[in-house]
Amino acid sequence: MMRPSQETQGRGSSYPSMVDKTFKNAVMELIQSQYGSLGGGNRLSDMLASDVSKLADQFFLSKDFIRTGQLVLTVVCASERPRVGKRMANTKLKPITVNLFTDKEIHDWISGMGTQELRKKRMARILKEAYDQGVVMNLGDLSLIHLCTPLTAGRYVHSVENETNTVLPYRGTIHDMGRGATHKTQIVELYLRGIATTDIKRMTTHSLEACDNYIRGYRRVALLHQRFRVEEIPFLSGMSPSLVNEYIKLGEKYNWKTG
Template sequence: TFGEEIHEGQIVFHAASASEPPGKRISEIKTVAIHLTFHDRNDINILSEEGTSALRKHKVIRMANEALDQGGLLTQEDLAVLLCTSRRTIRRDIKELKQQGIEVPTRGTLQDIGPGVSHKTKIVKMWLEGYEYTDIERKTGHSGVSVQRYLSGFSTVVRFCSRGYSLQEIRELTDMSDRLVQEYLDLYETFKDRPESQIRFQQILSESTPSKKSQLSWNKRPGVMNS
C-alpha cells in the first residue's frame, strides 16, 4: 500500500476490496481507503501534446492500477465520477486501451484479464531496457510515485537474490507475493548479463542489503517476530 503518507496531487478514495467476490450487492461489499493520483506532474504535457482524451485514458490506467496495488478495485462508475465523465465514455476508453494491448483492472474486468505478467513487471522491464522515468510514465500512464515504488521493490528482490536468499525468504522479507517475486527473479535472470542493463544493475547492487546470515540471525532473536 501507499501507507499513511499522501503525496502531492493525490486524493483518498474508498474502493471495493479486491478480495470481494463478484455478484455481491454494493451495500455488502467491503471497501478499502486508497490513495489515487488525481494530478501528476506529467499530465499537463499529455494534455497539451495529445489532448483531453489521451489524458483521461492515462488517468484511467493510473488510478485503476494504483487501486489494485493497494488491495482495491475501482468500478467503471468510480472512474466516471473521478474523471467527471460518463460510464459509457469510460467503457469505450477501456475497450480502446485493450485493443492497444493495455488491460485496465476494474471490478468488472479483472477476472477476464487472467494471470498474465503484472503491470509492475512490465514497467521494470522498460526501465531495464533503458527507458527513463518520464518515458515510462508517458507510455504506461502510471504516476512517478508508482514507477519509483515498483523499481524499489525490484531492486530489493535483486539485492536479496544476489546475497543468496531463496524465493521463500525474499517473499517473507519483502511481503510480496510468490508470483511477483518470481517475475522479478525471472527478469533479473533475463537481463543481468545484457550489456545495456549493466549500469542499472550496478546502481541496484551498490546499495547495501544485510547479509543472509545477519538477517536471519536478527529474525531469530528473542522478541523479533518472523514474517
C-alpha cells in the first residue's frame, strides 16, 4: 500500500484538474455560460455535454484529430520486416496517436505511486497502444517520449516483462531486433511450463507461427546437445551462441523437457 509522503500529499492539490481538462467539460462550460444550462441545471448540462462528446468521437476519426494529452508519432509498421542494410527510407511507416497520460495514471500519481513504477506502467501501455494501431515502437521512440536514454527505457521495459511474465510488443521482440534471445526464451519457458501456444500467443503478442518457430528451435538445440559439444551447436543449429546458451540453461532447468 502506498503511503502519502509530504511530496505526494502536495500532488493532490496540483494534478486533479488535469483529469478535468476535457472536451466534454469545455462543452459543458459553453452550455452553462451561453445558454444558462437550458433551465435544467448541471445534470442536463452534463448529459448534453456527454452526448456531444460521443458524437464528436464518431465523426472526427481523422488521424489529424488528436485529443488533449495525445501525441502524434510516426512509427514502423508491424508488418515491416527488417533486414541487414535496410534503411528507414525504405521502411514502411505509419502515423499514430498515443496517450501521454491517462486518468488512471494521474490518479495513481496523486495517490503516491513512485516515479519509476508509474513510468514502467506508462511505457508498457504506450507500447501496447502503438501495437494495437499496427506499428511497433523501438526503445529510442520510448526514450524520447520519456526524456531518458534508450538503455533506461530498456531497463523499464524488461522489468515489466520480468514482473508480469509477459513479452511487450516493441521492435526488439516483434522484429527480432536487439535482445532477441530474451523474448524467445520467455516464450519457450512458458511452453515448458505447460501453457498452450494459443495462450502464449495472447500473452506475448506474437503469432502462433513465431511461437512454434522458437519452440522448434529449442527442440533442435535439445537434440544437438545430446550428440555434440556446446561450442558446435551454434553452427549446426544456425542460431547465435547467446541464444543457444539461453536454450541450454532452459534445458537444464527443466531437465531437457521438450513438450
